[in-house]
Amino acid sequence: MKDEILIKKYLPMTETAYYILLALVTPRHGYGIMQHVTKITNQRVKLGAGTIYGSLSKMEKDQIIVPVEEEDRRKIYIISSQGEKLLELEMFRLQELLENGRKGRR
Template sequence: MAYSGGPMTEAMYYVLLALMNPNHGYQLMQAVTEVSNGRITMGPGTLYGVLSRMQKDSLISLAEDDGRRKTYRITPSGEQALRTEYTRLKAMIQDGSILEEGDVIE
């Protein structure tokens, strides 16, 4: 089953962002904290649930499995989905600029 698009969860977005460099589980939890500037800390349960779903959706793939740890990488379709989500989020920020301009919506 391929990813159907639409808004991503925050966890999905940051895992894909962190997987711009292949990583294994523990490193990945640290990388998510790093790319989110400390806003997101992800426990193993959340991480492995997200990884499993994203593997099924072909957003990520297994780069290496030495029996002890699995290293994941983002796929081309995963990178495209991440870039699409990034564009969507930027548009939302731009749309919200009315709040900074002090305009009142009536």
């Protein structure tokens, strides 16, 4: 899928998409993603199975994540180079928001 189309489709990114892509910097299966996100957000974000598997299916179709292997009927995914570009753009956007918020409070 072309970069411009992916950018329009995914940015600004939902919190769910952001954390899934962030979790997939390391290969993980769906349940592993749910556990990782819960841990790194101090249990603030708890992704449900329906949410995670629907998102993984969409992201795989859009080629921003790719399956790397299957283990005990669990598909293990990793972020693709296109997914990494989207994640970087979102991190830049979030950093800009934070910096502008700090400037506005001075």
